[in-house]
Amino acid sequence: xxxxxxxxxxxxxxxxxxxxxxxxxxxxxxxxxxxxxxxxxxxxxxxxxxxxxxxxxxxxxxxxxxxxxxxxxxxxxxxxxxxxxxxxxxxxxxxxxxxxxxxxxxxxxxxxxxxxxxxxxxxxxxxxxxxxxxxxxxxxxxxxxxxxxxxxxxxxxxxxxxxxxxxxxxxxxxxxxxxxxxxxxxxxxxxxxxxxxxxxxxxxxxxxxxxxxxxxxxxxxxxxxxxxxxxxxxxxxxxxxxxxxxxxxxxxxxxxxxxxxxxxxxxxxxxxxxxxxxxxxxxxxxxxxxxxxxxxxxxxxxxxxxxxxxxxxxxxxxxxxxxxxxxxxxxxxxxxxxxxxxxxxxxxxxxxxxxxxxxxxxxxxxxxxxxxxxxxx
Amino acid sequence: xxxxxxxxxxxxxxxxxxxxxxxxxxxxxxxxxxxxxxxxxxxxxxxxxxxxxxxxxxxxxxxxxxxxxxxxxxxxxxxxxxxxxxxxxxxxxxxxxxxxxxxxxxxxxxxxxxxxxxxxxxxxxxxxxxxxxxxxxxxxxxxxxxxxxxxxxxxxxxxxxxxxxxxxxxxxxxxxxxxxxxxxxxxxxxxxxxxxxxxxxxxxxxxxxxxxxxxxxxxxxxxxxxxxxxxxxxxxxxxxxxxxxxxxxxxxxxxxxxxxxxxxxxxxxxxxxxxxxxxxxxxxxxxxxxxxxxxxxxxxxxxxxxxxxxxxxxxxxxxxxxxxxxxxxxxxxxxxxxxxxxxxxxxxxxx
Numbered sequence: 001x002x003x004x005x006x007x008x009x010x011x012x013x014x015x016x017x018x019x020x021x022x023x024x025x026x027x028x029x030x031x032x033x034x035x036x037x038x039x040x041x042x043x044x045x046x047x048x049x050x051x052x053x054x055x056x057x058x059x060x061x062x063x064x065x066x067x068x069x070x071x072x073x074x075x076x077x078x079x080x081x082x083x084x085x086x087x088x089x090x091x092x093x094x095x096x097x098x099x100x101x102x103x104x105x106x107x108x109x110x111x112x113x114x115x116x117x118x119x120x121x122x123x124x125x126x127x128x129x130x131x132x133x134x135x136x137x138x139x140x141x142x143x144x145x146x147x148x149x150x151x152x153x154x155x156x157x158x159x160x161x162x163x164x165x166x167x168x169x170x171x172x173x174x175x176x177x178x179x180x181x182x183x184x185x186x187x188x189x190x191x192x193x194x195x196x197x198x199x200x201x202x203x204x205x206x207x208x209x210x211x212x213x214x215x216x217x218x219x220x221x222x223x224x225x226x227x228x229x230x231x232x233x234x235x236x237x238x239x240x241x242x243x244x245x246x247x248x249x250x251x252x253x254x255x256x257x258x259x260x261x262x263x264x265x266x267x268x269x270x271x272x273x274x275x276x277x278x279x280x281x282x283x284x285x286x287x288x289x290x291x292x293x294x295x296x297x298x299x300x301x302x303x304x305x306x307x308x309x310x311x312x313x314x315x316x317x318x319x320x321x322x323x324x325x326x327x328x329x330x331x332x333x334x335x336x337x338x339x340x341x342x343x344x345x346x347x348x349x350x351x352x353x354x355x356x357x358x359x360x361x362x363x364x365x366x367x368x369x370x371x372x373x374x375x376x377x
Numbered sequence: 378x379x380x381x382x383x384x385x386x387x388x389x390x391x392x393x394x395x396x397x398x399x400x401x402x403x404x405x406x407x408x409x410x411x412x413x414x415x416x417x418x419x420x421x422x423x424x425x426x427x428x429x430x431x432x433x434x435x436x437x438x439x440x441x442x443x444x445x446x447x448x449x450x451x452x453x454x455x456x457x458x459x460x461x462x463x464x465x466x467x468x469x470x471x472x473x474x475x476x477x478x479x480x481x482x483x484x485x486x487x488x489x490x491x492x493x494x495x496x497x498x499x500x501x502x503x504x505x506x507x508x509x510x511x512x513x514x515x516x517x518x519x520x521x522x523x524x525x526x527x528x529x530x531x532x533x534x535x536x537x538x539x540x541x542x543x544x545x546x547x548x549x550x551x552x553x554x555x556x557x558x559x560x561x562x563x564x565x566x567x568x569x570x571x572x573x574x575x576x577x578x579x580x581x582x583x584x585x586x587x588x589x590x591x592x593x594x595x596x597x598x599x600x601x602x603x604x605x606x607x608x609x610x611x612x613x614x615x616x617x618x619x620x621x622x623x624x625x626x627x628x629x630x631x632x633x634x635x636x637x638x639x640x641x642x643x644x645x646x647x648x649x650x651x652x653x654x655x656x657x658x659x660x661x662x663x664x665x666x667x668x669x670x671x672x673x674x675x676x677x678x679x680x681x682x683x684x685x686x687x688x689x690x691x692x693x694x695x696x697x698x699x700x701x702x703x704x705x706x707x708x709x710x711x712x713x714x715x716x717x718x719x720x721x722x723x724x725x726x727x728x
Binding site for chain 2: 024025026053055056057115116119155156180205206209210212213214215217218221222263289291292294295297298299300301303304307308311312313314315316318319320322323345346347
């Protein structure tokens with residue numbers, strides 16, 4: 001199948017296809033996205049994988065005890081393609097961006113010594129959706145020849161909020177405020193036309209009001225910080241805009257992952273709605289860790305349950321019964337929201353508490369790829 | 378593992394923070410604990426800081442806002458709003474209406490407030506201070522208990538380091554004194570308790586083990602308790618045969634027709650046993666790392682009945698916390714005739 005590669009509307013060059021994994025916490029997003037990325041690489045694609053907060057076991061499976069923020073090449077046997085995996089470390093990315101923005105070493109030192117920097121870096125780190133998008137937009141810049149990027153998103157319904165609320169980031173670089181603070185810290189006397197002078201006079205009163213509340217020293221600290229980061233933020237905004245375009249590209253695929261849990265289904269439902277309201281392609285829904293069909297359809301299953309209840313094991317029998325009831329409800333609900341549902345049964349090798357193997361991840365990813373119609377390079 | 382004492386009495390502090398990541402059941406446990414206090418005759422308020430009030434829903438009551446709403450006997454709920462709290466602080470507390478109108482309501486300042494680190498957290502703690510230490514003096518109302526359901530890292534900065542962090546910025550003036558008094562409140566172990574909530578699953582357990590030392594460092598003392606939610610251990614302790622592999626395997630082998638089904642059942646069995654494995658792992662690691670925090674397994678009550686309505690589950694957990702009522706472990710604990718679909722709250726317009 002021939003495919004039109006998505007192109008960057010700004011530069012016109014080809015950009016990788018984007019595969020986004022969305023869903024509630026604990027449904028297996030990180031594992032599935034890793035498996036999917038491995039499966040694509042085995043098909044000969046050149047794949048980037050961006051994970052958020054992977055468990056140690058998954059990092060172990062990828063053969064790296066600490067996945068770096070900038071990514072590392074993953075060795076896969078018999079693999080015609082390639083895989084580069086990374087983990088989101090917002091603090092480290094921020095420091096790298098500071099360096100890349102061309103801040104002088106002296107300015108860098110000044111920035112890192114600013115007591116607000118650490119606190120604000122921490123504060124920024126909670127805007128995971130926004131930061132992940134900025135980091136995501138960086139991949140095509142950094143990795144030439146990438147054909148696909150698989151992104152594991154922050155858990156919950158806010159993973160793609162930055163699309164509708166880019167002001168979350170822009171609040172930090174409110175141009176007006178930075179301008180005011182510049183005057184304030186440099187004690188510039190307002191100049192220019194009458195109107196400008198009036199406006200600046202108003203700004204001065206506001207700043208004076210603020211410093212009355214928090215103290216002048218604090219204001220100067222804050223001004224210094226914002227001015228130093230000005231360029232870094234501007235660069236981030238550009239990338240965020242690009243991320244928005246990229247996500248809306250017709251080639252972008254979203255996978256909404258849920259498990260057999262009422263709360264997780266509700267999140268999946270909300271996410272599907274968000275995709276729709278953002279006019280993005282409807283996501284494919286994956287029900288992960290589902291009840292195995294082979295067991296439910298076994299002619300002796302009902303009798304086995306009854307026998308367990310007779311013999312002191314009704315706790316487990318009830319658990320199985322309930323699993324089926326909840327799964328049926330979950331499927332009914334999701335059928336109303338999604339046109340395509342993939343069901344992945346609880347898998348032995350993935351759920352044992354022993355080591356996770358790359359092969360098992362790949363076969364899991366292969367199932368998703370087949371459903372999504374991803375064949376060959 | 379069954380609590381031998383009444384937990385509402387074991388944690389007598391007036392201000393109790395329930396801490397844990399999304400999805401671990403923090404709201405359910407915080408509300409159950411609050412209900413336990415309320416049922417002991419204490420006037421109790423649950424404070425949330427969320428997009429939407431989830432507590433009132435459990436009692437089929439309309440969502441509460443920034444002001445507390447009564448949701449049942451002795452029990453109130455509220456959902457903190459930064460904007461409201463800032464308005465109260467400047468207009469009612471500092472009597473600075475002019476500054477509020479001129480400075481705080483300015484669009485650019487608003488963006489600053491929502492972006493700056495720690496500001497929202499400071500006002501959140503300030504509101505708790507008001508509830509715990511001031512409301513009686515000012516309005517003559519007093520809650521015996523204030524139960525906080527919030528993420529450990531408010532909207533960014535750790536709630537327990539926000540005051541020292543802000544103090545570091547060299548702040549002076551009214552905000553600096555606000556920092557000082559909330560720091561004093563948090564430092565008081567007789568007034569403030571913290572309870573961690575986790576799940577017996579891989580990632581939550583990893584995170585809890587990492588979080589415990591951090592909390593001790595930030596707070597200057599360890600958490601007062603750790604709740605392991607959705608535990609199966611109490612069921613197994615009550616009836617060891619329920620999950621005994623050899624025992625159940627014989628039944629399956631006899632009853633199931635296909636080898637595939639037998640293998641699948643084995644996978645499901647191990648999957649459920651994993652909860653016990655991770656719970657044991659967590660307890661062992663805590664012992665090894667000398668994290669001596671009272672650890673309570675909260676049975677997965679909903680597991681025995683997916684049709685159980687929210688109030689019944691809540692009451693089940695409350696009973697467990699109050700007097701270790703073992704009957705919640707019985708399979709016929711819930712006796713309700715009608716299946717309710719409370720779990721899926723999907724309104725008509727979403728369809």
